Amino acid sequence: MGRIRLLPDEVAHKIAAGEVIERPASVVKELVENAIDAQASRIQVEITAGGIEYIRVQDDGEGIAPEDVPLAFQPHATSKISTTEDLFNLHSLGFRGEALPSIASVAKLTLTTRTPGEGAGVRATVEGEEIVLEPWGAPQGTTVEVRQLFYNVPARYKFLKSQGAEGRRVIEVVTGIALAHPHIAFTCIRDGKPVLTTQGSGNLQDTILLIYGSQVKGELLPINKTYPWGTVRGYAGTPKLGKGNRSGQLVVMNGRVIQSSTIRTAMEKAYQELLPTRTYPFIVLVLDVDPKFVDCNVHPAKAEVRFAEAQTVFRDVLDAVRSAVLAKNIAPQIQTPHSRSQGRPSLRPSGGKPKLQQGEITWEPQTWEQLDAVLRQYKPGNDGQKAPPWAVAEREPAPEPEPIAQGPIVEDDVRAPLLRGKVIGQLHQMYILLEAPQGGLWILDQHIVHERILYEEFLRDLDQQGVHVQQILPEVLEFSPTEYALIREHQGEIEKLGIELEPFGVNTLIVRGVPTFLSRVGGWREAVLEIAQKAEDSSRFREEAAVTLACKGAVKAGDYLDIRVMQNLVAQLARTENPFTCPHGRPIIIRLEQAELLRRFGRA
Template identity: 30%
Template sequence: MPDQIVLLPDNIANQIAAGEVIQRPASAVKELLENAVDAGATEIKLIVVDAGKALLQVIDNGSGMSETDARMCFERHATSKIKKIDDLFHIKTMGFRGEALASIAAVAQVELKTKRAADEAGCLLEIENSVVTRQEPVATPDGTSIAMKNLFFNVPARRNFLKSNAAEMRHIVDEFTRVAMSFPHIMFSLTANGQQVFYLEKGTLKQRIVQLLGNHYNAKMVAVKEETDYMNIYGFAGKPETAKKTRGDQYFFVNNRFIKSAYLNHAVMNAYQEMIGSDSFPMYVLFIEIDPEQVDVNVHPTKQEIKFEDEKIIYAFVQAAVKHALAQFSVTPTLDFELDASIQQLSSVSQPFTSGRREEASASPLYKGFTQKNQAHFIERPAASELKHWKEFYEPIKKEEAFFEYEKTPPPMFGSPQRQNNFHVDEHTELLQVLNSYILYPAENRFLLVNQQAAHERILYQQMIAAVDGAPIATQSSMFPATLEMSPADAVLLNELLPYFKVLGFLIEPFGNNSFVIQGTPADFDSGNEKQIIDFTIEQYKHFNSEIKISNREKLIRSLSRQRAIKTGTRLTEREMKQLLSDLFNCEPFNMAPDGNPTYLEFKQEQIERMFGK
């Protein structure tokens, strides 16, 4: 029998290695931008065509390379950063493993032009499938230009896994933002399909943050700065009012390298405790400077996950630094211990609560109904993540354990049958609004407590689904078109969603430089808050990008229905209540909001009587 084990050819080995490092165009953007930074460049330009699938080029004015170095840089594990094993523990550069250029050359057609200031002529190299096809002298400015064309041209299966241009462009903008944020002293520009997306002049960190994340943060950030012998931390944290429902604007850098760390994010969230809601996320851009010996950056192929020698010290330091910054700028909340005079005069406040009264109160069925376990008010709302624990939520409640029962029919995606609709609204139906948020609907031997916002979300969702599947919603032209200013990343996202918005009645047109004009809105839309609706819809859309993979159309419709729905606390006329319930009972299913929460609770007479001891 012949021997079975052979060494892989270099080009195949490189393609396998590329799978770890170059997963999409944005991966190459990260590696090439970091190489330009390591070369000491003061100006770095990124040019992309077709979201990097056709062309991805980085031009810098850094140190350049000799002819020999230009040839060597495409070899596997070729690096100028590490000479001996000890160097691994003192890494201060962005790249160091020597995999990036070899991986890029294995899956794209590469053209490299480079020149050192001391050399009269530069060097041109063309590489395809890890093989040098051309090498000659060339006239070129000092620095390096590397162009990557036709990504995955020789690995069609990998190319097929790439997303739409808009989706891939969003990833490119993310990687560009992370590198540009780290080095505000370097000029960066990004051009996509001939249009300039970013032009970032050299400046301060605060100026760079505002350029990248949007002008609305300009006056709404507090400076974070703490220094010790062990480590330093500096940067900015957003004031509590800037907190969003998505994690988008959160950046951690260790020795100028962007990292992902749920552990450190938890430290920041703890610093904001009681200042923002548990489902909100603060903005922060924080830089940690620490001795490289205390950090291992070599635990992940993209170097975005690192290990600290002592994580607990870092955690405590980050939390304390952010807390101190918020307190220093009078952002932390103050407590008001004064009671309203009218409340103080109430007998329940002014008279002592004796032991006799306590026993009398605790013996009543009403008290027991609201204090014993497994009662109706103990039914917890589903987790914020979409339908994450839907199975537990839809388990039936045992009759002997619960006073209140309500509909818990799963949404259609789980294939449960819809219960027969016996409810209807006519001119004799008497409705009552409670707490400006709920509607009491009487029925035989029972009543429904309808959540007006959840009900309206279900109605709008069903209307939009029908519009997308059939005739688009009619658009009314805006007499005074509103202009939307977006952050670059959100502008890329909105561009991707424009066709869906159009079907749903919103006519939005790009206006250049990350701005848009709202030329029309749905015919039944109240004008005046178009900008707010679109802004919040985009934010909500990103919020839906969680555990369950659903289509862009579905996410947008869910987001829009949530934003346009009648909000909790809105007073409704009797006519509006009747119309709302009539529309709800015509939906299928009518007992479930788009996010899986119930639109109403059902209270039966026998259950209520049991509560009152009958």
Template identity: 30%
Template sequence: MSDIIQLLPDHVANQIAAGEVVQRPASVVKELLENAVDAGATQINLVVKDAGKSLIQVVDDGLGMSMTDTRLAFERHATSKIKSAEDLFNLHTKGFRGEALASIAAVAQVQVKSKTEKADVGTSLQIEASRVKEQQACVTPKGTSIAVKNLFYNIPARRNFLKSDAVEQRHIIDEFQRVALAHPKVGFSYVHNSSELFHLKSANFRQRIVGILGAKTNEKLVPVEEQTDYIHLKGFIIKPEFAKKTRGEQFFFVNNRFIKSSYLHHAVNAAYEGLMRDKSIPSYFLYIDVDPKTVDINIHPTKTEIKFEDEHSIYAVMRSAIKHSLGQFQIAPALDFDRDTDFDTSYEQHKKPISNPTIQVNRDYNPFEVETPRKATSNFSNHKPIIPNAWESLYTDIQPQKDKVEHSSKFLNAPLENNLFQHEAISESIKCFQFNGKFIVADINDKLLVIDQHRAHSRILYEDLMKSITLDAAPCQQLLFPLEMEFSSADFQILTDVQEALVLIGFSFEKWEDNETLISGIPSHVKESDIAAMFDQLVADMRLGIPKNNFEQNDILAKSLAKNMAIKSGRILSTEEQHDLIHQLFTCKEPTKTATNQNIFINFAHQDLEHKLL
């Protein structure tokens, strides 16, 4: 039998290694930014075109490289960060494996210009698919400039698997923010398709967070700091009332390296216990400094997962420090026994319309008339106070009001094959009742239907929203006072992609720039108080859905908004509202399933019920 095992050529081995290191354009951005930080740069500029598919360029003012180092940097396992295996347990830098540049050069066209401070001229190097095309001296400023062009040009299959520019752009922004937050003393800028998205100057931790997430974030931050023999914890958490229902602003940094840890995330949630709404996720920016010998960061190709020597101690310190900060800055609720409750307005009374106060005047009173004390007393005692009409309403009107179902008054009216209504009169004569505040039980055409009211309304709204986006724009209800909202750059980019669709379903915007928006109008069936939570959920759904085209984008948008706007379980509905909901459900194109393919109702024939009773 002949020998069948052979050594792979270097360029093939580099392409295989690139599969772990270079997964998408954001992976290249991460590696190049971290190399620039390790080079001691004080200013790093990122330039991207077509979401990194055409160009990724990182320019820094760091130490630079000599001609020999420039060439060796692109060899496999070539690094200046470690010299022995023991150095792996004393790491203070980002990249140390020596695979990044070699892997990038294997799947792209790379041009490097670098110069040290003492050198008279710099070095220019061009590499394509791991092969050096040109190396020569050049005039360039101190530092390094690396341009990665046409990523995956020699591996079409990998390039075809890349997502849309909008999706890849979001991943790049995520990586940029992680590196920028980890190194606030370094200035960063980010330009995408000739448009500057970030311009961050050297700052402290708080200023860097505000620079990335917006000026309004400053008032939401609560500082956290704790020093022990094992760990130094510092950073900021967000006040509980600003907690979101989606992830995206949770950052852990261990020795200035971004990591992901569900265990430490649980410690943060435990500290917030009892202070947040259900299913809310707090935002945090926590920096952990520990001895490098007590952590292992070489357990994952992207180095975002690490292993602590004593993670239980870190858990306890983090939970305790956050609890202390919430109490120290009076974030946790407290009872005030000294407060005067005489000026409090009852919960039901504040719902009443405001009316002008009435003043009763004694028109017979003469201030110049001399009266004896006895007469004055007599006049006062004989004066009958005027009692306002319907004074009993102050007590009898305090009755809980049933919530009204809020939904669009106009829905699709196309004829349906599976419509259970034979004619309009049936919808008015059907017998139905609400069960457990969640289900509507109805007797329709000798069948007993159990309908989930939230899912039913969600289906109605979904079809209404899709109709507004694709056919007829929905009416807009103008707000008396416009609602101002601010988003992070990544979230604002996501919303920008669906701005046109938002306008079609009834939103109106006076301002849409600089990561801020001014909402002047909303759909008629949306509460103003629900807008913030609705947009947060929409951003999260768009991230998870990763739309590939406009149809998928509109579909995700309609699903997200319909789910948030639909009536919730536990809401009490009147008989008329139940009839209306049932009728509109069975005028939908698909009344049996939600947009996410969940059953809306189940039905029982009378014969089935009789059989079960046997």
């Protein structure tokens, strides 16, 4: 007896559904694309429990004729193509006729629809292989409700992620489609709360600003170039909007959000030498391509495409993006020293006595350091004018920071020179120069020195009495819907680090308190987002969050430090457990030994 058998329809449908429906976001994508193909002008997406328990997609499109409703649940039944040639001349997002039957085979589905010419609508309830049709009062358009996704496929259900993670993925999908179709008004509701709303104005830039907020305002560079195969348009972000991952990149082709290594590589190459290593551009790229030049039928979810002339497309996309980025002066604008100093870290006590200005200096020994600060501000041609009030304050020497550790220090071949060496100056306002007791020159990166000190201090606080929190002037942080959902999911872990957050409107948070050593630091948006991403992805969340906060609070390259501050930083470094490298693994100290100096000068 033969061993090969024809699978039952129920099994075959579940296998086919597994290729199309992977998670709640897949359901939402398929239903929203159907709504767009139905010429909808408004689309509302609602999910509960990350879309695992409930999904509802409602549109005001053309609807489905009553006689077509039963057929819509049959595999490969579609109104969008009829011949093989149509596959290479696609003008719709859907074309396989797989969405509704695939969803209905792995969830409980209800569809309500009415066309403009009908007085009443039709309601179809599908569970398993059974379809129940009944007349139903409904507005024009289609509403699809999906309940208990994968209730009958437990093997697939157990591979779903948390409700928070699945919900964020749904929001990400809706956000991408909203940017791909700015002429459609989208609303996304998660657990009863609106998380995304667009107006359907048809203006891509307005939609970008609605979704990403004021952080991208003034930082978008228009792209618009035409080539024989199609048009490249959209908006490229200035280097200021660069991110540590590709979450700020979106590629749309003929209304479809796609993944393409060809396009991604061209976009990132266009920013070559404009962004630091491992930093990725913010860009929304829209390609209008002649359907004859592209094959959309190469991926079950239609997310990947194949171009007939990939090298030509790569070259032209690179040209379009690079031209847009270089067409405008993207050099960052330097803030005035007064505004820059308001949010920078300081080693000075907040209640210290204000320093005297140049005209008020009394000639006493203790004022010589202040005089040095004044002279550093002098530039020929000032006509004898006084330095402005911020000039001395910005560069004035800072008092000694308190030690971070008590008790005896084990002096070894590194700690002993740090404690007994002589700080002789600062190089390029980046490096501390230390004359070692036994001779030679040690060069220490001032930012990394302070970062290591703060990192170990912060971890010690977490292990012992907890982080000291200081209330600050509230800072409003705007996020995209996906970013906001990520932060809210991990808000508890973030607040254990001493960062107090409070919801403030749609996709907006307020920072009210931060760790004491960061109380003078502003610009918390990127730090909060980075910490939330670490909470999502890292098994060493506590340590990696401490790295982020220590890096944010440490003195920066370009900060002037006087001798006393440098001496105290070096002394504190000697008290750390690891004075050799920063938390990222970069070296803190470079040594130029006396023997090498003698050899270089021919004295050996």
